[in-house]
Amino acid sequence: MSDTMRNTVYFAGIAVLIIGTGLVYSWDNAMFILNFGLVSAIMALGVNLQWGFAGLFNVGIMGFVALGGLATVLVSMPAVPEAWRAGGGGILISLLLGAATVVLAVYAFAKLPKGWVRGLAMTVILIGGFFLYRAMFDPAVGAVEAVNPAIEGYLGGLGLPVIVAWPVGGLFAAGAAWVIGKTALGLRSDYLAIATLGIAEIIVAVLKNEDWLARGVKLVYGIPSATPDPIELQNTPSFVERATGLGIDPVQASTLWVKLIYAGLFTAVLVLLFILAQRALNSPWGRMMRAIRDNEVAAEAMGKDVTARHLQIFILGSAICGMAGAMATTLDGLLAPQSYQPLRWTFLIWVMVIVGGSGNNLGAVLGGFLIWWLWVMVEPLGHYLMVLITAGMADGSALKEHLLDSAAHMRLLTMGLVLLLVLRFSPRGLIPER
Amino acid sequence: MDLLNAFVVLSNFVLIPAIAYGSQLALGALGVTLIYGILRFSNFAHGDTMAFGTMATILITWWLQSLGVSFGPLPTALLALPFGIAVCVLLILFTDRFVYRFYREQKAKPVIFVIVSLGVMFIMNGLVRFIIGPNDQRFADGERFIISVREFKALTGLKEGLAIKTTQGITVITAVLVVAALFYFLNRTRTGKSMRAYSDNEDLALLSGINPERVVMVTWLIVAALATVAGVLYGLDKSFKPFVYFQLLLPIFAAAIVGGLGNPLGAIAGGFTIAFSEVMITYAWKKVAKYALPESLEPDGLAQLLSTDYKFAVSFVILLIVLLFRPTGLFAGKSV
Numbered sequence: 001m002s003d004t005m006r007n008t009v010y011f012a013g014i015a016v017l018i019i020g021t022g023l024v025y026s027w028d029n030a031m032f033i034l035n036f037g038l039v040s041a042i043m044a045l046g047v048n049l050q051w052g053f054a055g056l057f058n059v060g061i062m063g064f065v066a067l068g069g070l071a072t073v074l075v076s077m078p079a080v081p082e083a084w085r086a087g088g089g090g091i092l093i094s095l096l097l098g099a100a101t102v103v104l105a106v107y108a109f110a111k112l113p114k115g116w117v118r119g120l121a122m123t124v125i126l127i128g129g130f131f132l133y134r135a136m137f138d139p140a141v142g143a144v145e146a147v148n149p150a151i152e153g154y155l156g157g158l159g160l161p162v163i164v165a166w167p168v169g170g171l172f173a174a175g176a177a178w179v180i181g182k183t184a185l186g187l188r189s190d191y192l193a194i195a196t197l198g199i200a201e202i203i204v205a206v207l208k209n210e211d212w213l214a215r216g217v218k219l220v221y222g223i224p225s226a227t228p229d230p231i232e233l234q235n236t237p238s239f240v241e242r243a244t245g246l247g248i249d250p251v252q253a254s255t256l257w258v259k260l261i262y263a264g265l266f267t268a269v270l271v272l273l274f275i276l277a278q279r280a281l282n283s284p285w286g287r288m289m290r291a292i293r294d295n296e297v298a299a300e301a302m303g304k305d306v307t308a309r310h311l312q313i314f315i316l317g318s319a320i321c322g323m324a325g326a327m328a329t330t331l332d333g334l335l336a337p338q339s340y341q342p343l344r345w346t347f348l349i350w351v352m353v354i355v356g357g358s359g360n361n362l363g364a365v366l367g368g369f370l371i372w373w374l375w376v377m378v379e380p381l382g383h384y385l386m387v388l389i390t391a392g393m394a395d396g397s398a399l400k401e402h403l404l405d406s407a408a409h410m411r412l413l414t415m416g417l418v419l420l421l422v423l424r425f426s427p428r429g430l431i432p433e434r
Numbered sequence: 435m436d437l438l439n440a441f442v443v444l445s446n447f448v449l450i451p452a453i454a455y456g457s458q459l460a461l462g463a464l465g466v467t468l469i470y471g472i473l474r475f476s477n478f479a480h481g482d483t484m485a486f487g488t489m490a491t492i493l494i495t496w497w498l499q500s501l502g503v504s505f506g507p508l509p510t511a512l513l514a515l516p517f518g519i520a521v522c523v524l525l526i527l528f529t530d531r532f533v534y535r536f537y538r539e540q541k542a543k544p545v546i547f548v549i550v551s552l553g554v555m556f557i558m559n560g561l562v563r564f565i566i567g568p569n570d571q572r573f574a575d576g577e578r579f580i581i582s583v584r585e586f587k588a589l590t591g592l593k594e595g596l597a598i599k600t601t602q603g604i605t606v607i608t609a610v611l612v613v614a615a616l617f618y619f620l621n622r623t624r625t626g627k628s629m630r631a632y633s634d635n636e637d638l639a640l641l642s643g644i645n646p647e648r649v650v651m652v653t654w655l656i657v658a659a660l661a662t663v664a665g666v667l668y669g670l671d672k673s674f675k676p677f678v679y680f681q682l683l684l685p686i687f688a689a690a691i692v693g694g695l696g697n698p699l700g701a702i703a704g705g706f707t708i709a710f711s712e713v714m715i716t717y718a719w720k721k722v723a724k725y726a727l728p729e730s731l732e733p734d735g736l737a738q739l740l741s742t743d744y745k746f747a748v749s750f751v752i753l754l755i756v757l758l759f760r761p762t763g764l765f766a767g768k769s770v
Contacts, residue, residue: 057545183757183758184757189544190548191757194684194687194691195750195757198684198688198753198754201681202744209741343556343559343680347552347555347556350552405567406563409567412557413556413561414560416553416554416557416559417553419552419553419556420533420557423550423553
């Protein structure tokens with residue numbers, strides 16, 4: 001069987017899985033899997049860029065995704081003028097002050113001669129700057145959060161179309177990636193892993209706690225959609241006519257139509273990124289990356305700047321994840337920082353890349369769809385399995401109850417099993433690197 | 435008198451909690467650092483190993499409690515601990531036999547081991563949630579306090595009280611005993627020496643007839659025991675929640691790296707460094723300042739540097755500083 005043949009079979013299989021879900025469960029469910037499958041595939045592309053092309057071990061994907069989510073709020077929500085008047089200026093000034101402190105400390109570190117003077121100067125700058133920053137920041141934040149706290153209490157966004165947020169999310173993630181890359185790349189791979197793990201937790205902690213930014217755990221609801229509003233569609237006579245003409249209930253048709261539009265938009269982004277990634281992989285740049293991945297010392301001997309290339313690809317991959325994060329938040333229509341869990345947003349993406357085939361873009365996309373389908377469907381399927389297993393047990397027995405209740409936790413078990421089995425028996429993934 | 439009150443407040447809210455937390459982190463970091471030294475990879479499944487061992491201990495504790503067994507003033511969990519360790523050891527040896535050994539024979543790169551440990555992490559996490567569920571479990575029983583606030587006030591006549599929880603006392607004592615036993619084992623016994631030799635120079639160790647499979651097995655045994663002890667102590671002190679154990683991974687890794695990966699002494703120092711910084715930076719100092727400073731200098735606010743939700747940020751920033759200025763950690767660790 002040729003490669004093309006095999007890949008066609010794989011993707012046809014994915015289509016069968018999704019359409020089958022639509023037939024057996026509901027089309028709403030199938031569209032949910034398809035849309036988030038597209039988002040997952042984009043994230044997997046980003047991670048594949050880092051891991052498959054360059055061998056960088058990034059376990060902070062969740063952080064970049066969360067930054068993308070933040071971008072959606074900051075770009076698309078309407079501004080809250082009252083909050084801006086109350087403390088917007090204060091917050092901006094204090095943030096600038098904080099940044100100035102860090103810059104000054106770095107400058108002092110670079111310029112002063114080594115010794116106790118430098119240590120003292122840096123301590124004074126950092127501590128003094130911190131207190132100055134807090135003195136400005138705290139009252140401003142208090143004022144902002146006091147503005148209509150039930151639905152606002154934050155600065156709001158720019159009120160731009162939500163699609164603008166997608167590239168902006170990528171930019172945010174790229175900025176964070178630059179900072180991390182500058183400090184942690186060039187050290188050992190384990191250190192990059194821990195550093196990214198940490199920064200992801202911090203980004204999510206900031207989202208949870210800085211209510212003035214995006215309302216923290218109080219959530220931001222009603223992020224403007226990139227598509228027509230379903231309620232509006234239901235009130236449009238021409239749409240209702242067409243829906244009834246097709247024999248679909250207009251209410252259902254409107255939500256499906258919205259999801260279809262998203263699927264179209266996401267597919268466009270995925271195809272664009274896929275083509276770019278594919279061209280990058282087969283360009284001299286891509287060959288250089290793989291050369292660096294396979295033998296850093298040799299590449300360095302050939303005059304390649306390994307650290308700079310690593311930084312470059314780390315930023316690119318993270319930006320793609322940030323973009324996907326913005327898309328996911330747009331699809332959800334709300335930003336809920338507590339929903340960012342590392343198992344879901346970091347390690348699951350890793351399973352996708354490894355199972356699909358690291359180093360192969362098509363493999364990453366396949367893994368994205370397949371693992372996402374599995375992640376969603378393990379719960380209902382696990383429930384059936386448990387019903388089957390417990391069929392012989394007496395009704396009301398404690399074990400039976402427990403097993404049925406625990407079916408929801410089959411997910412993680414399944415993911416771990418899939419990852420280990422693939423690593424053991426097909427370590428290069430379903431579609432191996434050529 | 436005021437200074438004494440300030441010190442009591444400080445001990446009550448900063449020193450004692452930080453010492454207890456530091457001991458727990460140190461035990462966790464010792465496990466990570468041992469795996470790093472002997473097996474040469476960062477074990478992402480460590481937090482979930484702790485959770486699994488703790489879960490086993492909790493289940494046995496409940497069973498003992500249902501039989502009416504108790505340990506007097508001490509928590510019953512201490513009686514269950516050896517059995518919990520045994521269960522954890524069984525699981526760990528099972529994983530090593532069926533998962534890690536294959537890659538060892540292949541001489542796979544460290545990063546492959548790390549990814550494999552991600553898979554193990556998923557499975558253990560799933561197992562724990564499957565068996566005991568994702569919710570909070572409290573399993574501490576027995577006497578709650580060694581000395582309570584009221585007793586302390588009556589005893590000393592000070593305005594501020596000092597409470598030492600039984601679990602805090604147990605944590606520190608157990609940690610000291612475990613660490614002493616571990617260091618005796620590593621430095622004095624034949625097996626311990628062969629482990630250190632293997633960690634220092636694998637080829638030379640193999641050349642002198644050390645059986646690598648045995649060294650690896652002993653390492654896993656110790657790691658399972660350390661992880662279970664650390665997990666149970668943490669769970670007694672706070673409460674058991676699978677997700678929290680997973681999140682402990684970050685401060686534990688930070689402790690191990692700050693101390694120098696692969697260096698047991700460093701792991702302990704790192705654990706306390708992280709714990710103290712976390713507690714001190716997220717503590718509201720107002721009450722201490724009220725006693726320690728003259729009235730005119732008293733702070734208006736809570737005098738809290740960062741809100742407690744940012745405790746991860748603290749371990750992370752320390753980690754970053756150490757990585758930038760001393761990449762091998764405070765005590766020179768390995769830098770493979």
